[in-house]
Amino acid sequence: MGINAVEFEVNEVTFNTILSMLVNGTAFGMVYALMAMGIILLVRAIGVLNFAQGDFFMLGAYIALGYLVDLELPLPIMIPVALLTYALIALIFMICVYWPLREASYPAAIVIATIGTSYVIKELVQIIWGSLPRPMPPLLSNPETGGAKLLTIGTAKLSWQMIITMLVGAAAIILVFILFEKLYAGRMMEAAAQDKYVAELLGIPTIITVAATYIISITLASIGGFLMAPMLTVNVTLGTLQLRAFAGVVIGGMGNIKGAIIGALFIGLLESFSSVWFGAYKDAVVFSVLLLFLVFRPQGLFGTKIKDKA
Amino acid sequence: MIKNKIKLSTLLTLAICLLIVLILPTKMSSYTMRVVNNALIFGIVSYGLSIMLGMGGQISFAGLTFMGGGAFAAANLCSGRWGFWLDPVLAIFVSAVLMAILALVIGMIILKLNGSFFTFATIALVQVTYTFFVNYKPLFGGAGGITNIAQMKIFGIEFGNNYFTWFYFLAIVVAIVAFFVERVRQTELGRSLAFIRDNDTAALTFGINVYRTKVIAFTISGFLGGLGGALYALQMRFVGADMFTYERSTLFIIMTMVGGVNSSIGVLVGSLIITVLPELLRNVPGIDRYLQLSYGLLVIVMMVFMPMGIAGMFNALKKNIKIKVASRKTSKNLNEVKEASK
Numbered sequence: 001m002g003i004n005a006v007e008f009e010v011n012e013v014t015f016n017t018i019l020s021m022l023v024n025g026t027a028f029g030m031v032y033a034l035m036a037m038g039i040i041l042l043v044r045a046i047g048v049l050n051f052a053q054g055d056f057f058m059l060g061a062y063i064a065l066g067y068l069v070d071l072e073l074p075l076p077i078m079i080p081v082a083l084l085t086y087a088l089i090a091l092i093f094m095i096c097v098y099w100p101l102r103e104a105s106y107p108a109a110i111v112i113a114t115i116g117t118s119y120v121i122k123e124l125v126q127i128i129w130g131s132l133p134r135p136m137p138p139l140l141s142n143p144e145t146g147g148a149k150l151l152t153i154g155t156a157k158l159s160w161q162m163i164i165t166m167l168v169g170a171a172a173i174i175l176v177f178i179l180f181e182k183l184y185a186g187r188m189m190e191a192a193a194q195d196k197y198v199a200e201l202l203g204i205p206t207i208i209t210v211a212a213t214y215i216i217s218i219t220l221a222s223i224g225g226f227l228m229a230p231m232l233t234v235n236v237t238l239g240t241l242q243l244r245a246f247a248g249v250v251i252g253g254m255g256n257i258k259g260a261i262i263g264a265l266f267i268g269l270l271e272s273f274s275s276v277w278f279g280a281y282k283d284a285v286v287f288s289v290l291l292l293f294l295v296f297r298p299q300g301l302f303g304t305k306i307k308d309k310a
Numbered sequence: 311m312i313k314n315k316i317k318l319s320t321l322l323t324l325a326i327c328l329l330i331v332l333i334l335p336t337k338m339s340s341y342t343m344r345v346v347n348n349a350l351i352f353g354i355v356s357y358g359l360s361i362m363l364g365m366g367g368q369i370s371f372a373g374l375t376f377m378g379g380g381a382f383a384a385a386n387l388c389s390g391r392w393g394f395w396l397d398p399v400l401a402i403f404v405s406a407v408l409m410a411i412l413a414l415v416i417g418m419i420i421l422k423l424n425g426s427f428f429t430f431a432t433i434a435l436v437q438v439t440y441t442f443f444v445n446y447k448p449l450f451g452g453a454g455g456i457t458n459i460a461q462m463k464i465f466g467i468e469f470g471n472n473y474f475t476w477f478y479f480l481a482i483v484v485a486i487v488a489f490f491v492e493r494v495r496q497t498e499l500g501r502s503l504a505f506i507r508d509n510d511t512a513a514l515t516f517g518i519n520v521y522r523t524k525v526i527a528f529t530i531s532g533f534l535g536g537l538g539g540a541l542y543a544l545q546m547r548f549v550g551a552d553m554f555t556y557e558r559s560t561l562f563i564i565m566t567m568v569g570g571v572n573s574s575i576g577v578l579v580g581s582l583i584i585t586v587l588p589e590l591l592r593n594v595p596g597i598d599r600y601l602q603l604s605y606g607l608l609v610i611v612m613m614v615f616m617p618m619g620i621a622g623m624f625n626a627l628k629k630n631i632k633i634k635v636a637s638r639k640t641s642k643n644l645n646e647v648k649e650a651s652k
Contacts, residue, residue: 287437
């Protein structure tokens, strides 16, 4: 899974391979970062570790596929419609899985409910779209060959889809930062995340901030799925990519958005390079690094102290 | 008085279980019997999870890792890949102990982590072991898995592909495991675990060694995982890596939760429901997907309404009835007192 789908033609490590590995790794890392950010936002705001994040990623890819291929909507219409759908799904998820459980006596209950959600999404997707993997056309295709449009730098060929993924991912990350650092709404969300009780005393409607957090979190993951879909075939196992986002979250330091983004990018690059040097064992490399981090530096790269809300 | 009551209900459950064990095989085909056997084996692994999750409140995905380890260990010992064949019973025992030791070592390292960090570590463990199961040919047979596993033999009884014999054997093993888990629940270990689940800081102040208790629980869950895995390998006579993915391990968590994470019978019921129901309804076209879907929905609904599972709901119901009966009694008494005072 993962970068396996992007084929390398490497026998020796040349400038070309290093460049393409860098671009691949950053693009995948960016998508992991989108997921990781969503995970962190939810953990900070309501203390819920969402095990369905990867499935929203997968659902995002399927919905994009549905609008673009099945309904044949043109791109300018399709993008806002898809974003609206993602937000709507986030709200449904919140109402069904967070709201009835917010005062549960058994703290693991809500986390296990997200595991149940992950199951529901997987099966629902297979009921709607069938269980066969489906290809998705790239956003920019080469009119002559019909394949993905390539950018040629020197002798290296890079797929435009990768570059778009990097740019859109970076843009989404910057937007979230602007929201939290510069805008009043973001500060309200931050306050509600840090101390719900005091925020309520100050007149901040915490229910709306929680809803907004859910929408942002799920939409980020779904956008990641939309961007990644042309590079991988759209299938149910896409959901497992969330494990890499988890790894990024831990490596960056739990509860720290910047750390999670850097951690996720690191995981993307690590995966990309180890797929060349370790072949089929790349997963073992990625997750061994995660284990090493957990054992020797559980606070992550940027965390100062261990804080565990979930 | 109370002691007698508990004994009665336990006896009743035991009698029902015995009855099921005696009647079930006469109604089953060989194929369904094998599915039921698998459910029993998964039940053993789920017991390991229930010790970690239900008693200790730690979400662990690692049960499947130990099951995989046990399965591959037994497969290696019983398939002659190394030039020798171990007695199957001995192999099962060796695999389970091996996994217990592995769980002890891993647990000592990763149980220093709390809550979700521990969960992440178990996920990483599942991913790492799965990668090795798929790719490392010398030990795990690569993508093809390990075939040609010797047939089970105990006290000179050859099991062959007779799944009915297997069923009786597994029923005994499961009964022993269930009894053991029930004992754990009632000893100091189980109570310490429940304390840690409810409030680990308070447990610490009461002088419970939280870390050691968790490590012991993890070791037990490793042992049960290894035992289940070894039995699985010997029954199927084939082990492939596909069994031991991350998705599968979420299924095991669902199995444990559906029946009731804190009840020995509940865990078994959960694994039976999730494993056997799809097979029973296999002939109804298209229902499989909806069934799987309903498991997910069921888990969410259960977390909302009865987080301790089906068995937990029964307990809560019993408690409610008791309270109602008791309050009726007291109100009766009150009325009598009132009337007497008039």
